[in-house]
Amino acid sequence: MGAERIAVVTSRNGADEDADLPLVLAALRAAGLSAEAVAWDADRPGWDGFDLAVIRSTWDYADRLQEFLAWADATARVTRLWNPAPLVRWNSDKRYLLELAGRGVPVVPTRFVEPGGGYAAEDFDGPHGVVVKPAVSSGARDTARYEPGRRADAERHARMLTDQGRTAMVQPYLPLVAEGERALVFFGGAFSHAIRKQPVLTEAGLIDNFRVPHPGAAPYRPSEAELRTARAALAAVPTPGDLLFARVDLALDEAREPVLMELELIEPNLFLSLNPQGLERLAGAVTAALATGRATA
Structure with missing residues (x-):
C-alpha cells in the first residue's frame, strides 16, 4: 500500500506567497505521507484521489465566498476536509463573534x-x-x-x-493593541505556540489593502489568562472536536484582560517558520486525523 495522499490546499496567489507551504509539504513527507499543494479552484484536481485535504493558504476565499463554500461542500463529499466544511462556512462570516459572546467568551464588543x-x-x-x-x-x-x-x-x-x-x-479601538496582538496556534485542540505582532492599523482613517499583514511577528509566551480565553473560544465552537488547526487572535482591553479579536479556522497563517516544533505538531495532527479516519471508515 502506498503512502496516503494529502492535498495541502492553497490558491493561485497563496502558492507563491505562503512561506509556510514548502515547510508543511516537507514535514508531511518526512512523516511518510504523500503531500502535494493543490489550488482549491484548480481544473480537475481529482479530490476523491486524496485521503485528506487540509486547507492552508486559500487566501482569495473572501472575494469568492459562495464559490469557495460550494467547493468546500463538494470536496467534503468525496474526501475528508479539514477543517470541516460546516466550520468553514460558520467561520467565514465574523458574525460568529456574536455567537461566541453569547456563550460567555470575552469578545471585543461588536x-x-x-x-x-x-x-x-x-x-x-x-x-x-x-x-x-x-x-x-x-x-x-x-x-x-x-x-x-x-x-x-x-x-x-x-x-x-x-x-x-x-x-x-x-x-x-483598543489602545493596548499598541502593545501587540497575540496569535495562539492550536493543533488537534492542543496549544502549540504563539506569536505577538505589531498593530496593523497604524494610520487612522486609512484603508490600505497593501499593508504587511503580520508586522514584526515574533515568538511569544502567552499568559495563563490568554490561554484560558483562547481555550474558552475554542470550546464554544460548534463541534470543537473537529478542529485540526486553529488560530486565536487576542488583544488586551483597558483592564488588561485578554479579549477575542478573531477566531481563524479557515486559512490562517500559522507562523510555522518561527516554530519548528509547530511543524512537527501539525504533521502529528494530520497523522492522527488519518488514523481516526481509518478507525471509523
Missing part, C-alpha cells in the same frame, strides 16, 4: 450594520475611536480605524460597505 439596515449614530462612538471592517474579509482588507470625533468618516466607511451589499462591523 456591532453589525446590515445592507439596508439601520444603525444608531452612537454605534460609531468610542473613547479611543472605532474600527470599521467587512464581516467577510481576510488580511485586514477594506479595514480602517477612526479617531474620536471622526464619526462621519466611520459611518461613511460602513455605508460604502453596505452599498456594496456587504455587512459592516464596528468595534471600539
Whole structure:
C-alpha cells in the first residue's frame, strides 16, 4: 500500500506567497505521507484521489465566498476536509463573534450594520475611536480605524460597505493593541505556540489593502489568562472536536484582560517558520486525523 495522499490546499496567489507551504509539504513527507499543494479552484484536481485535504493558504476565499463554500461542500463529499466544511462556512462570516459572546467568551464588543439596515449614530462612538471592517474579509482588507470625533468618516466607511451589499462591523479601538496582538496556534485542540505582532492599523482613517499583514511577528509566551480565553473560544465552537488547526487572535482591553479579536479556522497563517516544533505538531495532527479516519471508515 502506498503512502496516503494529502492535498495541502492553497490558491493561485497563496502558492507563491505562503512561506509556510514548502515547510508543511516537507514535514508531511518526512512523516511518510504523500503531500502535494493543490489550488482549491484548480481544473480537475481529482479530490476523491486524496485521503485528506487540509486547507492552508486559500487566501482569495473572501472575494469568492459562495464559490469557495460550494467547493468546500463538494470536496467534503468525496474526501475528508479539514477543517470541516460546516466550520468553514460558520467561520467565514465574523458574525460568529456574536455567537461566541453569547456563550460567555470575552469578545471585543461588536456591532453589525446590515445592507439596508439601520444603525444608531452612537454605534460609531468610542473613547479611543472605532474600527470599521467587512464581516467577510481576510488580511485586514477594506479595514480602517477612526479617531474620536471622526464619526462621519466611520459611518461613511460602513455605508460604502453596505452599498456594496456587504455587512459592516464596528468595534471600539483598543489602545493596548499598541502593545501587540497575540496569535495562539492550536493543533488537534492542543496549544502549540504563539506569536505577538505589531498593530496593523497604524494610520487612522486609512484603508490600505497593501499593508504587511503580520508586522514584526515574533515568538511569544502567552499568559495563563490568554490561554484560558483562547481555550474558552475554542470550546464554544460548534463541534470543537473537529478542529485540526486553529488560530486565536487576542488583544488586551483597558483592564488588561485578554479579549477575542478573531477566531481563524479557515486559512490562517500559522507562523510555522518561527516554530519548528509547530511543524512537527501539525504533521502529528494530520497523522492522527488519518488514523481516526481509518478507525471509523
